[in-house]
Amino acid sequence: MGAVEHLKTLCRLGLPPESAMVAVTPVLHEIIPHGWSRLALLAPDATITSTYAENPAMGPLFRERLWRFMDDPSALVSLWIPSFRAVGIGWTLHRQGGDYLESRYYREIEAPLDSCWLLGGMIGDGGRSIAYVALTRPRSAHPFTVDDVQRLDDLRPWLAHAFRRFSSADVHLGDEALISIAGPKMLSGQLIVTSDGRLVHQTAGLEHLLRMLAGERGDYTRYVAASESLPAPVLKLLRQITGAANGTSNTPPRMQVSTAYGVLTLEAKWLMPAGTIPADAARDPKSCLIAVTTAFHEHPVAHAARVLRESGATPAQTKVGIHLALGKPKSVIADDLGIQLSSVMATTKMLYQTLDVHKPS
Numbered sequence: 205m206g207a208v209e210h211l212k213t214l215c216r217l218g219l220p221p222e223s224a225m226v227a228v229t230p231v232l233h234e235i236i237p238h239g240w241s242r243l244a245l246l247a248p249d250a251t252i253t254s255t256y257a258e259n260p261a262m263g264p265l266f267r268e269r270l271w272r273f274m275d276d277p278s279a280l281v282s283l284w285i286p287s288f289r290a291v292g293i294g295w296t297l298h299r300q301g302g303d304y305l306e307s308r309y310y311r312e313i314e315a316p317l318d319s320c321w322l323l324g325g326m327i328g329d330g331g332r333s334i335a336y337v338a339l340t341r342p343r344s345a346h347p348f349t350v351d352d353v354q355r356l357d358d359l360r361p362w363l364a365h366a367f368r369r370f371s372s373a374d375v376h377l378g379d380e381a382l383i384s385i386a387g388p389k390m391l392s393g394q395l396i397v398t399s400d401g402r403l404v405h406q407t408a409g410l411e412h413l414l415r416m417l418a419g420e421r422g423d424y425t426r427y428v429a430a431s432e433s434l435p436a437p438v439l440k441l442l443r444q445i446t447g448a449a450n451g452t453s454n455t456p457p458r459m460q461v462s463t464a465y466g467v468l469t470l471e472a473k474w475l476m477p478a479g480t481i482p483a484d485a486a487r488d489p490k491s492c493l494i495a496v497t498t499a500f501h502e503h504p505v506a507h508a509a510r511v512l513r514e515s516g517a518t519p520a521q522t523k524v525g526i527h528l529a530l531g532k533p534k535s536v537i538a539d540d541l542g543i544q545l546s547s548v549m550a551t552t553k554m555l556y557q558t559l560d561v562h563k564p565s
Contacts, residue, residue, distance in 0.1 A: 207234035210509075211359065213519040215366035217505055217526065221245055221335070222464035224366035225256040226390070227506035236355050238339040238348075239319065244422065245335050245367060246326075250288040252336075255422040256465070259317055260391065260409025266424045267411075269312055274425055279309035280322065284425070291328035293360070294353040305343075314340075323348040325356050327363045335367040387466070387507025392499040396475065399446050399494060401434055413498045414438075416463050437461050437470060438496055445472040445494060467501045504530070512555075521555040524548055528555075 211231040219227060225243040232241055240258035247253050257263065273279035280296045287295045300321060304310055314320060319340030327335035337356070341348065393410030397403055406414075415422065417435035434442075437459060445457035457472035475493040502510075508529040512522045527537040534552065538545040 207231050208359070209519050210513050210522070211235065212362050213522055214506070214509055215362040217509065217523075218370070219366065219503055219505055220464040221367045221369060222254050222256070223466055223503035223506055225254075225335075226465060226502055227509065228363065228366060229256070229258060230510070232337075232339065232359075235359070236323070236339055236348075236352050238323070239341045239345065242338045242340070243336065246288070246333050248332065250285055250333070251425060252422040254464070255412070255415075257412065259319070260393075260412055262317060263409075263411045263415070263422070265313065265316060267422075270424045271426050273309050273313065276309065278303070278307055279313075280304075281309070281313075287324070287326055288333045291326045291331070291333050293325035293357050294323060294348075296322050296324055297348060297353070300347060315343075318342045321345065321347045323352055323356060325360060327360055327367055329364045329368050334364065334369075337363065387502035387504060387510075389469075389499045390466075390502055392497065394498070395434075395438065395496040397434070397438075397442065397494050397496060399442065399492070401439055401442055403432075403434065404493060410498065413468065413500055416465050416500065417461060417468055417498075419463075437468075438498075441470050441472045441496060442494060445474070465500065466503045466506070469499045469501065470496060472496045516558050517555055518558075521551055521558060524551045525555050528552065 211228055214227050214231065215224065217224075217227075222245070225245070229241050229243070232238075242257040242259070242262055243255065244252045245254040255263070270281060273281050274284065276282055280299055283295050283299070286292070305320070310320070314322070317340070320343035321341040322338055323340075324336065324338040326333040327337060339348070339352075339356070391409070391413060393407040393413055395403065395407075395410065396405040414435055417437055441457055441459060444455045447455070459470050461468045461470065473495050475495050501507075505526055508526045509522055512525045512529075517525055523541060524537060527540060532540070534548045535545055538548045541548070
């Protein structure tokens with residue numbers, strides 16, 4: 205089945221909007237070939253509430269520099285507010301010729317990210333923008349065309365359905381279910397900190413994972429200083445590892461945190477010089493640094509949908525297969541999907557044939 209039909213299926217799965225941004229990104233690559241994507245959920249005042257970018261360098265670069273170009277008429281970002289109000293699409297294309305490649309905006313913002321050509325679209329619901337999708341291509345690639353604009357425009361109603369906010373009553377999975385069946389690692393990074401929580405170093409791109417943990421907004425329209433405090437889960441992990449060194453805690457220095465994006469796993473380890481005796485380090489933990497590794501795992505529903513599609517399942521089989529992967533009885537699946545039990549059983553049989561799965565005799 206085509207990528208468009210699978211994207212429509214993803215958009216109807218009831219994922220949290222943040223997880224939906226992550227889930228649709230690989231399929232967008234198939235429908236409109238490009239380098240990397242940047243997506244955002246928007247508040248009524250055009251500020252950004254949540255972001256997902258395949259290029260992890262985007263976050264700190266935008267936070268530190270983008271706001272300086274908001275009032276520069278030669279910069280693509282100067283069109284942000286007009287496009288937000290118009291729920292526009294492809295509004296930057298006409299600006300990407302002429303002197304664009306020599307502009308300060310391109311040199312400072314897009315060139316470091318290898319995102320020369322941009323195709324941006326506001327995703328609207330009820331007449332207002334609720335999200336933003338931008339596809340980028342490097343300078344060595346062909347610019348986006350009118351055909352690309354049309355393809356993205358055709359997807360906007362489905363993306364609007366996926367990115368809309370819904371009530372907590374619509375969410376059927378609890379935190380424990382999310383953690384137990386989360387998908388494989390997608391992004392990772394590491395912090396180096398002192399035992400009292402002072403940041404010494406962090407790997408490039410980790411800022412986005414820390415924002416997921418802290419639930420911080422991503423407003424790039426004004427200067428917002430980087431947070432100097434570590435998210436609460438990281439501080440809790442530090443208390444666990446230092447407590448274990450002092451003999452006051454037996455809690456393993458690792459945890460899993462369920463977020464709207466998916467599941468984040470954290471693990472802490474002492475960084476000790478070669479030849480250090482662990483017992484000596486335990487007596488003076490303040491003399492050692494701590495490495496905290498953070499990894500992001502996709503939402504289990506998105507993971508199941510991706511695996512099923514890669515295995516050749518049709519969109520109909522994917523919808524049933526996801527519920528099966530979550531351990532739901534066929535009768536419950538029929539009720540959730542609003543179809544007959546016989547349809548669920550028939551689709552399940554076809555899915556097993558697709559996956560080459562056989563019941564034990």
